[in-house]
Amino acid sequence: AQSVAQPEDQVNVAEGNPLTVKCTYSVSGNPYLFWYVQYPNRGLQFLLKYITGDNLVKGSYGFEAEFNKSQTSFHLKKPSALVSDSALYFCAVRVGSGTYKYIFGTGTRLKVLA
């Protein structure tokens, strides 16, 4: 079955420390992977995506993600967390080829502590 998993419901990190939000996937064909962020009382916003090419993808607000084919992972990272990064993060993957349907993970709430 095709799926995407975010194993952590919540991640706490101190301001200034590096952060990682984990995502693993299981799909047939080439995976197209996305990260979206949902700030409180705001809609989901695109952060970054992996389609092909470099395994390290850079996105908005200083975030980056590393595509690891052997581990079927696409973890979101940032070298130095800000309190303003506190939000709900969703990983998404396109389901198979020839379709434009996406499945989203259950979300990880990131709390950056001052």
Add this chain to the structure above:
Amino acid sequence: GAGVSQSPSNKVTEKGKDVELRCDPISGHTALYWYRQSLGQGLEFLIYFQGNSAPDKSGLPSDRFSAERTGGSVSTLTIQRTQQEDSAVYLCASGERAIGPSTQYFGPGTRLLVL
């Protein structure tokens, strides 16, 4: 430019009533998605429209749910005979390309509460 808009922003209804939720995508976007976001459940895919092709309805949870997209633009999600378990935030997103893995631009959502 204008983003994706949804109306109403909040809807309270009684069990058994029908509701219509509206989505105005970004102008020129050919792809339109509906998702449901329940507390602790992440985003659940409901339906996808791509240009003039037949929609992918594989995510609709029951035949009480239906959606249409008129003129390749505005979309309406209709829930008939609402149940309490339909309470959730309904999100609409549009994408700029009919093919390929385009970024989705989300609206603010409609928060539905079924009493």
